Amino acid sequence: MYYDVVIVGAGPGGSIAAKTLDDSNLSVCLIDAKPKEKIGEKVCGDAVGKEFFDFLHEKINLDYPDEEVKDRIDGIKVVVFGFECFK
Structure with a gap:
């Protein structure tokens, strides 16, 4: 079988790329x-x-893996010496 595109890796980038190209x-x-x-x-x-x-759930009906969640983070604060702070 031939494909227009072959994507190796179904991580975040590969999954989104595959869905976008499929669309x-x-x-x-x-x-x-x-x-x-x-x-x-x-x-x-x-x-x-x-x-x-x-x-992923909306596009390909993949359920959220709750058992993989260790912590929930509401935001981050990045501070680099000598530069302003970004949130």
Whole structure:
């Protein structure tokens, strides 16, 4: 079988890229080492916003992996010596 695009890695970037390209009527093959049921568990960075999982649920009906949530963060404050503070 031939595809217009093959994406390796169904993490945050790969999943969004696959859905975006699929919406453009391109044939897309999304490949990941994990089975579909495990996509979303232990994603890169250890800090992925709930909005990403909401997006996946809306687009491909992937449930939010509550068992993977360790902490909820409402915001961050970045302070770099000699520069202003960003929130």
